[in-house]
Amino acid sequence: MADIQASYLACPIRQVISRFGDKWSMLVLYTLNESETGVMRFNELRHHMTDCSQKMLSATLKNLEQSNLINRKVYPEVPPRVEYSLSDTGKSLMPSITSLINWANEHFDDVVTKQLA
Amino acid sequence: MADIQASYLACPIRQVISRFGDKWSMLVLYTLNESETGVMRFNELRHHMTDCSQKMLSATLKNLEQSNLINRKVYPEVPPRVEYSLSDTGKSLMPSITSLINWANEHFDDVVTKQLA
DNA sequence: TCTCATAGTTACCAAAAAGTTAGAAATGTT
DNA sequence: AACATTTCTAACTTTTTGGTAACTATGAGA
Numbered sequence: 548m549a550d551i552q553a554s555y556l557a558c559p560i561r562q563v564i565s566r567f568g569d570k571w572s573m574l575v576l577y578t579l580n581e582s583e584t585g586v587m588r589f590n591e592l593r594h595h596m597t598d599c600s601q602k603m604l605s606a607t608l609k610n611l612e613q614s615n616l617i618n619r620k621v622y623p624e625v626p627p628r629v630e631y632s633l634s635d636t637g638k639s640l641m642p643s644i645t646s647l648i649n650w651a652n653e654h655f656d657d658v659v660t661k662q663l664a
Numbered sequence: 665m666a667d668i669q670a671s672y673l674a675c676p677i678r679q680v681i682s683r684f685g686d687k688w689s690m691l692v693l694y695t696l697n698e699s700e701t702g703v704m705r706f707n708e709l710r711h712h713m714t715d716c717s718q719k720m721l722s723a724t725l726k727n728l729e730q731s732n733l734i735n736r737k738v739y740p741e742v743p744p745r746v747e748y749s750l751s752d753t754g755k756s757l758m759p760s761i762t763s764l765i766n767w768a769n770e771h772f773d774d775v776v777t778k779q780l781a
Numbered sequence: 782t783c784t785c786a787t788a789g790t791t792a793c794c795a796a797a798a799a800g801t802t803a804g805a806a807a808t809g810t811t
Numbered sequence: 812a813a814c815a816t817t818t819c820t821a822a823c824t825t826t827t828t829g830g831t832a833a834c835t836a837t838g839a840g841a
Contacts, residue, residue: 560691563768566775568685570829574677589788600830605789614775625837626787636774643767646760651680657753658683658731687799706818717800722819742808743817 566614571599571607573644579617579633580641586632616640683731688716688724690761696734696750697758703749733757 567573578595579587587595593604608631611617616637622628633641684690695712696704704712710721725748728734733754739745750758768775 558691559768559772560694560765561687562772562776563764564685564687564690568681570678570681573681573685574675577677590786601789602791602831603829606829616775621788624787625839626785627789627837629788636771639771640767643760643763646763647680648677650757650760651676654753654756655676655679658733659679707816718819719801719821720799723799738818741817742806743815744807744819746818 567611567616567640569607569610571596571603572611573648574599575604575607575611576616576633576637576641576644577648579631579637580645586630588631589629592631611637684728684733684757684761686724686727688713688720689728690765691716692721692724692728693733693750693754693758693761694765696748696754697762703747705748706746709748728754 567576574596575592578592579585589604589608592608593599593601596604599607608617608619612619616634618632618634620630620632622630684693691713692709695709696702706721706725709725710716710718713721716724725734725736729736733751735749735751737747737749739747
């Protein structure tokens, strides 16, 4: 998310990648979408993404919120409670992401196995 | 494309991201798909992706080929001629990617404009 | 008073990704 | 002989990403 150049602004594809094409964003969106209530707390997400560090989860959630893809609701309690959920925009993105994930599951072997052989 | 860990192997979503979720891969796939003949040469691709350096285009094409998403055909001529096209696996991926790109075009403002305001 | 729990942030460091520049081949043209 | 063409590769540098560990705040309970 460095400086924004003209060519960058002009290319929606690049925009897409840069907003949720990083290491953890899709996994967060996917996890939120799979949740029954549609709402998850910080540590709850952490338990579903065990190899994502606290720092990265925090940064990922912040970016997704700033990109309008998730909602963040803070309850003024102690200890703090913060609930995350997909925004309407985020929900509208899920069919595309799900399509991608299904493809990944189906073509896993075509794409990956060859490399290890 | 770093080292491969157990959790990494176990997660097809992460696999997807790592194979074509980088800075340029989707743009290459999209560009090849848009081409009328379905075949493009190296410099032809370059002209469609002006802000991608030669080195990165080369590396991206190599990765896509190793991931079985594109075909690379070399003609033994001078100067060299190399033609790239989508593989069958690559073609099967395009609906998902197109879906993502269409979403990006439609929701560009929701996701991006807020940040500059 | 001490500790726990939650949801983070910050500083520091290492690794990875990506950009720049140069050049390697091989051969046809000037 | 010099140069252009095309598709790369290598060396070097900068930028970005991601990990670890320590720190914050607050109130409840022991």
